[in-house]
Every structure is written in C-alpha cells, then in structure tokens.
Amino acid sequence: MGCVARSPLSGRAARDHGAPHVTVTCSAGRVALGEPVAGSAPFARLWVFVEQPGPWGRDALRESHLDAVVGAELAALGSDRPVRVGLIRSVGAHADVVQGSPRTVLVARVDRSASWLASRRLDDVRGLADALRVDDLLTAGSEPQWLPGSPLPAPSRAVLVCTNAKRDQCCAVLGRPLAASFAASAGAALAVWETSHTSGHRFAPTYVSLPDGYLFGGPDAASGSVDACRGRASLEPAAQVAELAVLRSLGEPTPRPLKVVASGEGVFQVHDGDDTFTVTVHTTEGPDRPESCTKAAVPSSWFTATVDPVAG
Numbered sequence: 001m002g003c004v005a006r007s008p009l010s011g012r013a014a015r016d017h018g019a020p021h022v023t024v025t026c027s028a029g030r031v032a033l034g035e036p037v038a039g040s041a042p043f044a045r046l047w048v049f050v051e052q053p054g055p056w057g058r059d060a061l062r063e064s065h066l067d068a069v070v071g072a073e074l075a076a077l078g079s080d081r082p083v084r085v086g087l088i089r090s091v092g093a094h095a096d097v098v099q100g101s102p103r104t105v106l107v108a109r110v111d112r113s114a115s116w117l118a119s120r121r122l123d124d125v126r127g128l129a130d131a132l133r134v135d136d137l138l139t140a141g142s143e144p145q146w147l148p149g150s151p152l153p154a155p156s157r158a159v160l161v162c163t164n165a166k167r168d169q170c171c172a173v174l175g176r177p178l179a180a181s182f183a184a185s186a187g188a189a190l191a192v193w194e195t196s197h198t199s200g201h202r203f204a205p206t207y208v209s210l211p212d213g214y215l216f217g218g219p220d221a222a223s224g225s226v227d228a229c230r231g232r233a234s235l236e237p238a239a240q241v242a243e244l245a246v247l248r249s250l251g252e253p254t255p256r257p258l259k260v261v262a263s264g265e266g267v268f269q270v271h272d273g274d275d276t277f278t279v280t281v282h283t284t285e286g287p288d289r290p291e292s293c294t295k296a297a298v299p300s301s302w303f304t305a306t307v308d309p310v311a312g
Contacts, residue, residue, distance in 0.1 A: 025169065025170050025173075025293055026168065026170055026201055026202040026204075026289075026290050026291065026292050026293045026295075027170040027174060027201070027202050027203065027204045027218075029202070029289055029290065030202040030203065030218075030289065031218070031219065033286065033287065033289055033300065035202075035286065035289070035300055035302060036302055037203050037216075037217045037218050037228065037229070037230045038229060038230065038231060038240065038241050038244045038245075038303075039230070039231050039237040039238065039240045039241040039244075039302070039303050040199075040200050040203055040215075040217070040230045040231065040237070041199075041200075041214075041215040041230040041231035041232065041233045041235075041237070041240055042084060042198070042199040042200075042215075042233060043082055043233060043234075043235070043236055043237070044078070044082050044083060044084040044110070044213075044233045044234075045082040045083075045109065045110055045111050045138060045213075045233070045234050046081075046082065046083045046084070046107070046108070046109055046110070046134065046137055046138050047083075047084050047085075047086075047106070047107070047108045047110065047208070047210060047213075047233075048074070048077065048083065048084070048085045048086075048105070048106070048107050048132065048134075049085070049086050049087065049088040049105070049106040049107075049160065049193070049195060050066070050074065050085075050086075050087055050088070050103065050105050050125060050128070051087070051088050051089060051103035051104040051105070052064050052065065052066045052087040052088070052089065052103070053089045053090070054089075055166075056087060056164050056166060056167075056196050057166050058164075058166045058167050059075075060086065060087045060164060060166075060167070060196035060197060061074055061075045061085065061086070061087065061196075062075065063166075064087060064196075066087065066125075067125070067126065069126075070125050070126055070128065070129070073128075073129035073130075074128065074129050076129065077129055077132070077134050081134060081135075081138065082138070083134055083138075084198075084233075086160075086195050086196045086197050086198070087195065087196040088104070088106065088160060088193040088194065088195050088196075089193065089194050090193065090194070091161075091179045091180055091182075091183040091192055091193065091194055092180065092183070102121055102122065102123050103121070103122055103125065104119060104120070104121060104122075104152065105119075105120045105121075105122055105125070105128070105148075105149060106118070106119055106120075106158060106193075106210070107120070107132070107137065107147060108158070108210040108211045108213070109137060109138070109140060109211065110210065110211055110212065110213025110232070110233055110234045111213075111234050112232075112234060112257040112259070113141075114140070114141045114142070115211040115212060115213065116140075116142055116143045116211050117143075117154050117155070117157070117158060117210050117211040118143040118144075118147055118151075118154055119151070119152040119153070119154040119155070119191075120147055120148065120149030120150065120151060120152060121149050121150045121151075121152050122148060122149040122150075128148060131148040132147070132148065133146070155188070155189055155190055155191040156189040156190070157189065157190050157191070157209060157210065157211070157212075158190070158191040158192075158193065158209070158210045158211075159182055159186075159190065159191070159192050159193070159207055159208075159209055159210075160192075160193045160194070160195040160198070160207055160208050160210070161175045161176075161178050161179035161182065161192070161193070161194055161195065161205060161206075161207040162175050162194075162195055162196070162197060162198045162201075162204065162205070162206050162207065163175040163176045163179060163194040163195070164195075164196045164197060167196070167197055167201065167292075168201035168204065168292045168293055168294065169293055170201050170202070170204035170205075170292075170293060171201055171204050171205070171206070173204075174204045174205040175194070175204055175205040175206070175207075176194070177205075178205040178207070178221065178222055179192060179193075179194050179207075181222065182207075182222075195207075195208075198215060200215075200217060200230065201291070201292035201293065202289075202290070202291060202292060203217030203218055203221075203230060204217065205217065205218075205221050205222075206218075206221060206230065207221065208233070209224070212232070212255075212257070213232050213233040213234050214229055214230075214231070214232050214233070214255050215229070215230040215231060215233060216228045216229055216230060217230050224254055225253055225254055226244060226247050226248050226252055226253065226254060226255050227248070229244055229255045231243075231244060232255070232257060235260060237303075238266065238268070238281045238303060239260045239262065239268060241279075241281055241303045241305045242260055242268040242270050242279035242281060242305060243255075243257075243258050243260050243270060245279055245305035245306075245307050246258060246270045246272065246277045246279060246307055249277070249307045250272070258270050258271060258272050259271040259272075263278075266280060266281045266282060267279070267280050267281070268281065269310075270307075275309070275310075276309075276310040277307050277308065277309055277310060278307075278308045278309075278310055279305050279306065279307050279308075280305070280306045280308075281303050281304070281305050282303065282304045282305075282306075283301055283302075283303060283304075284301060284302055284303070284304055285299065285300075285301050286299070286300035286301055286302060287299075287300060288300065
C-alpha cells in the first residue's frame with residue numbers, strides 16, 4: 001500500500017478574485033488551512049546573491065541603495081533561465097554602504113550532479129551581470145576559476161533567510177529571529193545571511209540552504225527536517241514532491257538528493273541506490289487564500305503523492 005504526502009501546486013494558473021480581505025497573516029492562514037510546504041520551492045539551478053546592506057524595497061534589486069542599472073541587469077539574469085538573484089546582508093543591524101565599497105557575492109549551482117558554492121569579494125559590482133557568464137555557470141561542474149572578484153574562503157554551507165519586510169511582513173517578523181538564532185550557533189563551516197526574497201511568503205519563516213538547494217519553511221523550518229522542507233530547487237514542483245514523499249516513506253529525518261525521473265504524466269521513478277519507487281502525483285484543489293499579506297485571495301491547490309516500491 002502506498003504512502004501519501006501532500007504539497008502545494010505552483011500558483012501560475014491562480015486567478016485574481018479582487019481586493020484581499022486579510023484577517024490573519026498569510027503565514028498564519030496557511031498553517032490554519034493545512035496547506036503543506038512540500039513542492040513550493042522555486043525552480044532554479046543557479047543562485048546569485050549580492051551583498052547590499054541598508055534598506056530594501058519590495059523589488060529589492062531595483063529598490064535599494066544598489067545602483068539601479070546594476071540591479072536591473074542582475075534581475076534580467078533570471079528572466080528566461082533557471083536563475084535566482086537576490087540581495088544579502090549580515091544578520092542584525094544593517095549599516096549602509098557607500099557606492100564602490102567592497103562586498104561579498106555568493107554563487108551556487110544546485111544540480112544534484114554538480115553542487116558547489118563560491119564566495120567572492122568585489123570592489124565594484126558594475127558589470128557583474130555580464131562578468132558572471134551565467135550560461136557557462138549553468139553547466140559548470142565545479143566552481144569556475146574565472147568568476148569575478150577575489151576568492152573568499154567558501155563555507156561548506158550557507159543559509160539565507162528571507163527577512164524583507166517590504167516584500168511581506170511575515171518574512172521580517174518571523175525571519176529575523178530565525179536568522180539571529182542560526183547566526184548565534186553557526187560555526188566556521190556555516191555562513192548565515194539575511195536575504196531579500198526566496199518566494200513563498202506564506203511559508204515564512206523560509207530560507208534556502210546552499211549548495212544543496214533545499215528550501216525550508218513554516219513553524220518548524222529551523223529543524224531542517226523532511227517535514228519542513230519545501231523542496232529541492234533544481235527539481236520542478238511535482239518532482240520535489242516525489243523526492244520528499246519517498247524520503248518521508250523511508251523515515252529520513254532530513255532531506256538528501258535522490259534521482260528523480262519523470263516516467264509519465266504525474267508519474268516519477270525515484271531511485272535511492274539500488275531501490276526504486278514509483279511515485280504518482282495528483283492535484284488537489286483547496287479554498288481561496290492569499291499567497292502573501294498584500295495580495296488578493298486566489299484558489300489554493302496542492303499535490304498528493306502515492307509511493308509504491310518497485311519489486312526488485
């Protein structure tokens with residue numbers, strides 16, 4: 001008999017129902033609705049983060065003290081490629097920087113076959129979008145030596161917690177305490193940053209782990225558990241659900257990458273070493289709810305996943 005798991009479907013086809021009527025925050029409403037977190041990670045195989053302290057606007061790349069031209073060029077990197085670009089700042093007080101001040105740039109490829117994290121120090125971020133050579137980065141099997149800037153010691157892992165209040169109040173109210181908690185206990189192998197956006201405000205507090213590419217969210221996000229995992233960003237949402245459903249059926253406490261292969265409409269073959277599982281994913285429609293505190297209510301939907309071992 002199969003194991004069943006649920007997760008939200010991407011809101012691409014959601015329709016607007018007029019002005020929002022929000023009586024609770026979007027994150028509290030999601031918890032009350034029981035909308036699961038799995039399958040809500042944005043699809044991206046390359047992540048780029050640029051340090052920019054000081055205030056961030058809702059569209060942080062274009063609405064911060066980062067040069068507006070630089071911000072627009074960086075934003076364009078993800079317009080037609082599986083690339084996510086955001087701003088980062090140190091945890092806590094946010095002293096501003098003047099133009100031309102040195103800043104950290106993080107670049108991570110999160111494919112299962114090639115995951116790496118690079119840290120660079122740049123004196124000037126003008127021209128960074130072109131210098132990154134994003135198309136080459138998307139196929140780089142390891143950290144390229146030609147990345148712009150001076151190499152910094154890269155941590156084994158980086159955690160980037162969404163704290164942008166102008167994007168959604170839940171990210172700031174719930175994200176900042178989580179970032180502070182992570183930072184207080186982090187060793188040399190873990191870098192902790194605040195970031196401007198990871199998507200999915202209603203899953204706050206939410207953060208991305210690099211270079212594995214897993215996102216976590218909800219009240220238990222700090223646990224880093226399978227149940228708090230939104231999915232692996234290098235997989236499409238339904239495939240994220242398939243991987244997590246198998247890990248849950250195996251009783252795994254934390255996520256790890258499995259080989260996920262689509263074998264039909266909503267059907268996946270998930271391989272864990274010599275073991276193979278067939279996962280069938282279906283869509284379940286839910287009631288209307290806002291995707292963030294500032295948006296109108298839209299129909300909710302999520303996936304149900306049935307896991308069956310393949311006889312060997």
